[in-house]
Amino acid sequence: MANIKSAIKRVDTNNKKRVNNQAQKSEMRSQIKRVEKLIEANDVENAKAALQSTTKHIDKAVQKGIIHKNNGDRQKSRLANKVNNLSA
Template sequence: MANTAQAKKRARQTVVRREENFSLRSRMRTAIKSIRKAIESGDKELAETVFKKSTSVLDSIANKGIIHKNKAARHKSRLASSIKAMV
């Protein structure tokens, strides 16, 4: 357990940051799942609109440092290519 006032404050801040990061990461996963679900449904227009909305979620999470920018780019690239491959 933290002994100093500084250590106690850092412990409190860590809890708050962890909860915020957890919710943001969950939002990212939900956005990716919604794109994949739209792709599986076979509706290309729906997939493209969901993709456009979800890319901003991925970018904002990458800008906050929750995930690396290359990881966000990798997700966007793979999802975009799978949308492009739809018939």
């Protein structure tokens, strides 16, 4: 454990950020799973609506640096392809 006052503060700050980032990343993953579940159920309309919400969550995670930009783009692309193939 840190002894210096600034190091102790840093540990607290890092823990708060880690918890916040975990929550946001978990929510993003849940959204992705929700879209995939709707795709499996062949629910085109709800899948498209859920895709928009999921895209926002992914973009937020990229913007805050929780995931890499390429990772976010890949996730959005794969989901969009699945939804488009479902409606075709």
